[in-house]
Amino acid sequence: MSGKNRILIVEDEEAIAKMIAMNLEVSNYDTEIYYNGSEAEAALVQDHDYDLGLLDVMLPGKDGFELLGDMKKYDIPVIFLTAKDDLESKIQGLKGGAEDYIVKPFEILELLVRMEKILERTNKLSQTIKILNMEINFEEHSVKQNGQEVLLKPKEFELLCVLAKNKNIAISRENLLRMVWGIEYMGETRTVDVHVGQLRKKLGLSEHIKTISKMGYRFEE
Template sequence: MAHLLIVEDENSINDLIAMNLTLVGHTCEQVYGGQHALCYMKENRYDLIIMDIMLPEVDGFTLISSVPKNTPVIFLTAMGNLTDRVKGLQLGADDYIVKPFETIELLARIEAVLRRTNRSMQLFALDDTVVNLDSRVVTINGSEVDLTLREFELLEILIKNKNIALSREKLLKLAWNYEYSGETRTVDVHIQKLRKKLNWEHRIKTVYKLGYRLEVDS
């Protein structure tokens, strides 16, 4: 997956972002001030930088001018007024997220930026299964597995949020963009089909009274 730099002076938020990035397969480094961020950017290459604006030493609006060319930036900040959002985007940020934020939305925004900048991993392998997220081809031991469009869309959401428990409501909204109805078993039916087709009975876990989680070894 991708290698990211988190520039956030609030330890709890920095750690929360890092934990969730690691859970879905990314690697990351954490810094807590603008000056340290400058040093890290000079010495390392990152696929994406998540950056607060109100930072000690050097603020995010100033710091973004030192970001290496073609490295995408997402501002993650409490500064939510229109003027600040416009300024952040005009300075070159690829996205602007206002605190407080939902973790699942942050991960989705990160994936969208990585996809736009061609820095996201296109292949996902687990056990004997390989999923090509670009061509939408799934193979087991080299033999192609036939998935319906909806089965693949659900599989893609599980992969992008691996090791994270997702409710049925969230899966329906992310995979098929419509609200959950308590009377439908759409997610359950498609999960059962995926488990059977991919031999993932032990991988797609049922989360009691919530939904499902694709379990991937660290």
């Protein structure tokens, strides 16, 4: 599968909805926003070609718990993003069939990681990203630059994938270690610096993988 994953956002606070959409679009997703549960329900009848839904619980019109039934009908996995942090609501959401339940405020990086896990699990994850002059294919574990394949070591490839999927977001060295080498990896953050150095050299990305002082790295397109 190629092309961008399509995400439905149903959130009645316009500023939050637009902030989520902006961050997702930067990370290679297409988004559609509705501010009202009933309007989202009516629109789904016409167009339900979504890979994932991000729903608030408290919505005007139809609330998120009710809307979950419509999403399930069209086989659209759902993450609840809500200020309701009581256990009862969480149990209701997860028992009702939501894939995840994230309480506001949340870090956008955490949302992106959880979304990717769900898209992977449901076999909906887009398998390629086109960024700068590169095409990264996750399934084939390959990178082509201007049509020519560039050979990367496995961890270099995984690091490139994490940076590209989360472009324009600063990621700490500790998070990069966790995301690429795994939570159990006892290495030090110098490992990340060495691999970033290799990526910059092999792919000519010195201008694009920015060092964030005393923190980590950010991939800028």
